[in-house]
Amino acid sequence: METVLKAVHLNKYFYDPEKFQVLKDVTFDVKKGEFLSIIGKSGCGKSTLLYLLSTMDTEYEGAIEMAETPLTGRSQDYLSHFRNEHLGFVFQFHFLLPEFSALQNVMLPGLKLGRYSEKEVEERAMEKLRLIGMADFARKPASKLSGGQQQRVAIARAMINDPTIIMGDEPTGNLDRANTENVFHIFKELAGMGQTIIAVTHDPDFAAGCDRVIEMSDGMIIRQ
Amino acid sequence: MNLHIAAEIAKTHLLAKKKQTLVAMLGVTFGIAMFITMISFMQGVNQFLEDSALDASPHVRMYNEVNTQRPGLIDELNPKGFNVVYHQKPKDELSRLKNGITIAERIEKEAGVLGVSFQLSTQVFFNNGPIQISGTVAGVDIERENRLYNLNSRLKSGSLRTLQSNPDGLIMGATLARKLNVRVGDKVSVTTPLGTNRILRVVGTFSFGIGTVDNIKSYANISTVQEMLQKDPGYITDIHIKMNDPLQAIPFGKRLYATYGYHTEDWATANQAILAGENIRNVMTFVVSFTLLVVAGFGIYNIMNMTVMNKIKDIAILKATGFDGKDIVAIFLLQAIFIGISGGILGLLIGFGLSYMLSIMPFDAGDVLSLKTFPVIFAAKYYLMGLGFGVTTTVLAGFFPSRKASKVDPVAILRG
Numbered sequence: 001m002e003t004v005l006k007a008v009h010l011n012k013y014f015y016d017p018e019k020f021q022v023l024k025d026v027t028f029d030v031k032k033g034e035f036l037s038i039i040g041k042s043g044c045g046k047s048t049l050l051y052l053l054s055t056m057d058t059e060y061e062g063a064i065e066m067a068e069t070p071l072t073g074r075s076q077d078y079l080s081h082f083r084n085e086h087l088g089f090v091f092q093f094h095f096l097l098p099e100f101s102a103l104q105n106v107m108l109p110g111l112k113l114g115r116y117s118e119k120e121v122e123e124r125a126m127e128k129l130r131l132i133g134m135a136d137f138a139r140k141p142a143s144k145l146s147g148g149q150q151q152r153v154a155i156a157r158a159m160i161n162d163p164t165i166i167m168g169d170e171p172t173g174n175l176d177r178a179n180t181e182n183v184f185h186i187f188k189e190l191a192g193m194g195q196t197i198i199a200v201t202h203d204p205d206f207a208a209g210c211d212r213v214i215e216m217s218d219g220m221i222i223r224q
Numbered sequence: 225m226n227l228h229i230a231a232e233i234a235k236t237h238l239l240a241k242k243k244q245t246l247v248a249m250l251g252v253t254f255g256i257a258m259f260i261t262m263i264s265f266m267q268g269v270n271q272f273l274e275d276s277a278l279d280a281s282p283h284v285r286m287y288n289e290v291n292t293q294r295p296g297l298i299d300e301l302n303p304k305g306f307n308v309v310y311h312q313k314p315k316d317e318l319s320r321l322k323n324g325i326t327i328a329e330r331i332e333k334e335a336g337v338l339g340v341s342f343q344l345s346t347q348v349f350f351n352n353g354p355i356q357i358s359g360t361v362a363g364v365d366i367e368r369e370n371r372l373y374n375l376n377s378r379l380k381s382g383s384l385r386t387l388q389s390n391p392d393g394l395i396m397g398a399t400l401a402r403k404l405n406v407r408v409g410d411k412v413s414v415t416t417p418l419g420t421n422r423i424l425r426v427v428g429t430f431s432f433g434i435g436t437v438d439n440i441k442s443y444a445n446i447s448t449v450q451e452m453l454q455k456d457p458g459y460i461t462d463i464h465i466k467m468n469d470p471l472q473a474i475p476f477g478k479r480l481y482a483t484y485g486y487h488t489e490d491w492a493t494a495n496q497a498i499l500a501g502e503n504i505r506n507v508m509t510f511v512v513s514f515t516l517l518v519v520a521g522f523g524i525y526n527i528m529n530m531t532v533m534n535k536i537k538d539i540a541i542l543k544a545t546g547f548d549g550k551d552i553v554a555i556f557l558l559q560a561i562f563i564g565i566s567g568g569i570l571g572l573l574i575g576f577g578l579s580y581m582l583s584i585m586p587f588d589a590g591d592v593l594s595l596k597t598f599p600v601i602f603a604a605k606y607y608l609m610g611l612g613f614g615v616t617t618t619v620l621a622g623f624f625p626s627r628k629a630s631k632v633d634p635v636a637i638l639r640g
Contacts, residue, residue, distance in 0.1 A: 056544060057635045077548045084546020091638055095541045099240035109545040111229045157545070169638070 004164050004196050005030040005053065010062035012048055012219075022048045023060070024219040030165070030198060035191035037207045038200045040216035046200045047169060049216070053198065054087060054167055055079045067164045084113050088158025090199075092170035095154065096142035102129065102153045103138040110160040121160070128156040132186050148179030155186055159195075166190070168199035172206055184209060230554035233542075237535070238559055245563065248527040252567030253574060255520025256614045259513045260575025263606045265582055265598065266509040270502050272599035277498045280373065280432045281491055282341075282464035283473035286327075286480060289487045290319045324460035327484055331465060336476070338466040341368040344449045345461055351413040351421075352404045359400055359440040361414065363449025366395075372466045375430060375443075382408040382428025391448055393427040397438040401429045416452050424448075433595070521617035525624065528560055532625040539629050540637035549630035556629055560622020561615070568614035572607050 012023040022045045030036055038046045051057040053064060055071055058079070063072045067086050071079065096105045103125055110121035129135045132152045137145060145153065151171065158166045171187070172180040184206055191197055191211070199206070207213050215223040238245045296309045321327065321342075328342040344363040349356045362369075366387050370376055376384060380398045387393040394412065396404075406412050406426050414422050424444060431438050450459055465480075467473045470491060477488040492499060532539075539552055583600035 051635050051638075054544070056633075056638075077550070080543065080546050080548035082546075083544065087546075089544050091544075095537065095638070097538050097541060099236050104236075108229065108233075108542075111232075112546050112551070 002032045003029050004032045004067055005198075006063075006065040007049075007053065008063045008065075010049070010052060010060055010064070012045070012052060012057075012060045022219050023052070026062075026219070026221060028214065028221060028224070030196060032196055033191070033194045035187065035197045035211045036199070036214065037210040037212075038198065038214045038216060039202070039204070039207045042202075044216045045219040046216050050167060050169055050198070050200045054089065055083055084109055085161060086164040088161070088163040088166040090151065090154050090158050090166065090168040090171040092173040096145075096150050096157075098143035099141065101139050101141055102134060102145065102149075102156075105142050105153055106157045106160055109157060113161050115161070125156070125160060128159050129153070131159075132156050148175055148182065151175060151179065151183055152186065155183070155190075159190070165196045165198060168197065168201075170201060171199055172201065172203055180206070227554060230551055231558055233555050234558035234562070237531070237555070238562060241531075244527065244531070248524055248563045249567035249570065251520050251523035251527070252564055252614050252618055253571040255516050255523075255617075256568050256571025256610045257574035257578060258516050259613070260572060260606060260610050261578040261582065262513055262516070263509055263609075264575075264579040264600050264602060266505060267603070267606070268583075268599035268601040270505055271601055272595070273498060274502060276433050277495050278470070278491055280434055280437050281494055282372065283467045283470055283491050284465040284477040284480065285489045285494070286321065286463040286465070286484070286486050287461060287489075288319050288321055290314075318459075319461050320455075320459050321461065321463065321486055323458070324463060325458060328460075328463050331463065331480065334476075336468050336472050338468050339368060339371040340466075341365065341372050341464045342446075342460045343369070343462050343464065344446055344453070344455070344459060346449060346453060347417055349415040350400070350404055351415060352406070356415070357400070357403055359397075359442060361394070361442050361444050361449055361452075363444050363446035365446055366443065369443065369464075372464055373432075378430045378432055380429045380431050382426070384428065386427040387443070387445065390425065390427055391445055392422075392424050393448075394424040394442055394444050395428040395430060396426055396442040397440065398429045398431040399435070399438040400440060400442065401426065403439075414452070418453060420452055420454070422448075422452050517613050517617055520614070521621045524560070524563065524618050525621035528556065528622045528625040529628075531559070532556060532629045535629070536632055537637055539632045540634040543632065543634040544638060552630040552632075553623075553626045556626030557619065557622050560618050560626070564615040564618025564622070567618070568611045571614060572611060575610065576602075576607075 006029050008027055010023050010026040011021065014020045014022055026049060038049065040046045048057070052060050055064070063070065065071065069082070071082065074082070096102075097108070100108070103122070106125040106128060107121050110116065110124065111118060116124065126135060126138060129138050132155055134149065134152050134156060137149060137153075142150060142153065151174075155166075155171075168187070172183050175183060180203070187197055187199070188209060199210075201207055212224070214221055296307070296312055298307045298309060324342055328340045331337060332340040341364060346361055347358065348361050349358055366375070366384050370384055382395065384395070387395055394414075396406070401407070404412060408426055408428060410426050411423050412426060414424055416422075446460070447457065450457055453459070465473075465476075467476060474490045474492060477490040480486075481488045542552065579600050579602065582598050585598055587595055587598050
């Protein structure tokens with residue numbers, strides 16, 4: 001199996017209020033098509049690790065390589081473009097743009113990438129919405145959707161550019177049981193289709209359904 | 225950077241908060257509308273005052289300065305001695321310009337000269353029954369004077385031609401005629417400083433719209449005034465010159481002084497108070513206008529800042545999903561530009577409307593100024609300036625918040 005993500009000797013410090021090592025020599029690989037979850041107690045550094053992998057946090061020691069591209073020390077603009085092409089995000093608090101319709105929210109990263117024409121991006125976006133069962137709500141403004149619905153739209157948005165990896169930061173953390181199951185089901189289905197997924201979660205049921213679990217404690221990987 | 229998506233997002237933001245957009249636009253609108261109104265009105269007043277003062281005065285006036293202060297002859301001959309001289313009288317010096325008419329004709333032939341009018345001016349008393357009112361009579365060639373001051377258009381009654389055919393004719397300032405209670409056709413008795421009397425007939429009245437002229441001045445034929453003063457037909461005291469280009473008058477006056485040796489006074493020297501006042505008003509206009517625009521600019525800056533603050537989560541999402549700093553700047557700058565241009569154009573329209581209303585508003589300045597409505601200038605350059613200033617301030621006011629937005633750290637926002 002091809003390796004899509006390589007994290008080598010990651011060390012990360014927080015300096016406020018005093019110097020504190022959040023991540024201690026974290027090293028691991030992710031294979032293509034893996035459904036990986038990172039678990040651990042609050043403050044163990046799992047979210048911090050995810051933000052390093054997401055390329056949005058660039059202050060760390062060590063090296064990250066994704067899709068055979070070394071990402072350490074790249075410029076912000078390069079990383080923006082890389083995120084646009086290779087990464088999809090699902091956050092804990094859904095984070096759609098409230099003024100835009102569900103469809104537009106899904107389309108925006110696709111339009112930014114510019115690989116397809118606007119018409120094609122729209123068709124692809126509709127396809128993704130259909131996949132997660134949100135096609136009927138495509139024209140509704142994001143602010144009029146329920147929490148569970150927004151999270152599903154966010155997943156569709158994460159998929160629009162056929163990313164190398166979808167990253168979820170507590171993707172079910174803010175949802176009730178029924179929606180959690182729904183979202184988990186979608187993730188599982190995507191993983192079945194060969195999509196690489198990395199999710200940080202608190203939820204043991206969620207983790208139990210994954211291909212592989214990394215457990216963290218005090219900034220170190222204690223179990224793989 | 226993809227301008228098309230940025231524009232699309234900017235449009236959605238503007239339309240989603242229509243009220244806020246409108247308030248921001250109105251900030252620009254009022255700033256520019258007031259700027260246009262202010263500057264059009266103040267420049268109109270300046271122009272009017274300048275025109276009415278300068279129209280009535282020559283560009284260059286040549287005259288013989290009679291100086292009564294001179295050292296005594298004994299002091300000159302014996303400067304170091306102990307001289308006592310009491311009651312020294314001035315020399316009997318005439319204020320005439322020798323060969324004045326020849327000089328005037330020569331000046332007239334020079335390049336850049338619009339017209340020359342030689343004249344003989346004197347203080348007089350106008351007698352109306354037992355009442356005496358002081359004034360001046362200028363003996364002129366009315367044709368020449370008309371070419372300089374466009375007298376025809378300033379006539380309130382009568383005609384210039386009657387003066388040419390009537391040696392005893394007199395054209396009077398309108399206010400002076402009213403004070404004397406005389407109309408065209410009435411006779412008026414004039415007393416000269418020499419004590420001679422002459423009955424003249426009023427054949428016209430004029431008004432320059434300047435109190436100090438309309439109140440005291442009157443025109444007669446130059447030969448009539450020469451007779452009244454018992455002078456020869458070549459006796460003149462003043463030469464008035466108008467140039468094609470008023471600015472040329474200043475060096476031209478100096479040259480005439482060097483050539484003929486008579487004192488020359490140009491319009492800028494004669495109207496120093498007016499020109500100084502104009503400069504002060506100009507500075508004031510620009511200070512007030514600039515303040516208006518800066519205040520409007522700060523209003524926009526605040527609103528744009530608020531917009532960015534409200535949208536900080538959206539910015540974090542956009543950055544997370546691959547939009548870079550330039551995209552974010554473009555999104556917010558486009559909003560600022562839209563607000564600036566649409567608010568600016570609306571401001572120009574309202575500014576034009578206000579200036580127009582001001583320009584048709586009746587204003588009675590009495591006899592002092594010939595004004596029926598407020599003077600307002602409609603000049604394209606003020607409108608371009610207003611729009612230029614408005615758009616620049618808005619863009620600057622939008623640029624700083626959007627640059628701040630582009631530097632938002634998405635991790636800090638998304639982590640919650």
